[in-house]
Amino acid sequence: MATSHGSSNDAPTLDDCQTALGYRFRKLQLLQAALTHTSAANTRLSSNERMEFLGDSVLGLVTCELLYERFPEYQEGDLTKIKSVIVSRKTCAEFSEELGIDDFLVLGKGLNNYAEIPMNVLADTFEALTAAIFLDGGWDEARRFIRGFIEPEIDATATLALASNAKAELQQLSQKTYGDSPRYCLVDEQGPDHDKCFKIAVEIDGNKFVPAWGRTKKVAELNAALNALASLQSRPVPFPSQ
Numbered sequence: 001m002a003t004s005h006g007s008s009n010d011a012p013t014l015d016d017c018q019t020a021l022g023y024r025f026r027k028l029q030l031l032q033a034a035l036t037h038t039s040a041a042n043t044r045l046s047s048n049e050r051m052e053f054l055g056d057s058v059l060g061l062v063t064c065e066l067l068y069e070r071f072p073e074y075q076e077g078d079l080t081k082i083k084s085v086i087v088s089r090k091t092c093a094e095f096s097e098e099l100g101i102d103d104f105l106v107l108g109k110g111l112n113n114y115a116e117i118p119m120n121v122l123a124d125t126f127e128a129l130t131a132a133i134f135l136d137g138g139w140d141e142a143r144r145f146i147r148g149f150i151e152p153e154i155d156a157t158a159t160l161a162l163a164s165n166a167k168a169e170l171q172q173l174s175q176k177t178y179g180d181s182p183r184y185c186l187v188d189e190q191g192p193d194h195d196k197c198f199k200i201a202v203e204i205d206g207n208k209f210v211p212a213w214g215r216t217k218k219v220a221e222l223n224a225a226l227n228a229l230a231s232l233q234s235r236p237v238p239f240p241s242q
Contacts, residue, residue, distance in 0.1 A: 017104040021129065023145060025136050034132035035101075037121060039108025048128035051135075055127030058134050062146040063087050070154060078165065086153045092123035095149045101125055166225045170202070173232055178205035182228065184221045187211045199241060202228035212239035 014031055018024050025031045038047040063086055067079050074082075085091070096102070102117045105125060134142035167182075174182050185208075188199035200220040201211035209228040214220025223239040230237045 014104075017101075020099050020101075020104075021133070021145070022148070023133055023137065023141060025132070027136050030132040030136050031129075032106075034128040035104050035125065036106045037108065037125075048125065051128035051131040052124045053131075054134070055129070055131030058142050059087055059092075059127060059130050059146055062143050063150055065143075066147065066150055066154060074165075082154070082157055085157050086150060089120060089123040091153060092126040093119040096122035096126045098149075099126075101129070166222060166229060170225045170229050170232075173229065174204045177232060178207070180205040182225070184224060186217070200224045204228070210237045210239075211241045213241065 014028055017031065017035070034048050034051050036047050038049060060083070063083055064079070067074075067082055067086075071079065071082075101122065105117065105121070107117075107121075130142060130146060133145050170182050174180055181204075183203045185201050185203050186198060187201050188211075190197050190199075197213050197215060198217050198220040199211050199213050200217065200223075202209045202224045209224070209231050212220055212223030212227050214223050227237040227239050
């Protein structure tokens with residue numbers, strides 16, 4: 001027996017789902033198909049499996065386009081690493097949870113009895129919904145829908161990616177210039193235990209560069225690395241310490 005995962009007394013409707021998605025379908029059957037798991041379909045072809053296949057590619061292409069625009073200086077390997085984080089199964093499942101999609105899913109009896117919908121089901125459904133919007137509204141609508149989720153993820157991931165690149169660049173430059181590797185030295189820390197700030201300086205072959213503050217040690221190390229890079233390249237330091 002196929003049922004919605006939402007409460008039968010106050011069952012969410014396709015109209016509610018469209019409101020959550022921020023998109024109105026011309027062909028509601030596409031939305032219905034995207035929400036129908038294999039366990040509830042009469043045949044696998046009438047489930048959302050084929051849509052998952054298409055949605056995965058649309059999601060990947062939009063993400064690649066955004067990363068290509070955002071990081072013009074990054075090589076293929078760097079872009080691939082960031083993409084793998086942004087469009088992981090875990091992230092796609094979180095997008096579905098953010099939308100409240102578990103209330104609209106059509107599941108078979110076995111899955112419908114789960115206290116929580118499995119992560120892979122939520123991830124697959126997000127991809128299927130992406131495909132449904134693409135098929136119904138075209139590339140521009142699919143891109144708009146995806147960007148709303150992906151751009152914040154890119155912002156969150158960018159700092160870590162930048163930190164990795166800055167530290168790698170500083171490592172290469174310090175080896176070339178001094179024949180030594182950079183060391184990250186904690187200079188100071190302030191604030192209560194639950195809200196500390198850290199001041200870190202880079203030291204290379206006995207030379208200390210302008211330290212930088214950060215809300216975490218990782219951020220402070222990134223800022224310190226960027227300061228050291230700027231000094232070595234005769235540019236103004238971006239994070240002058242106070």
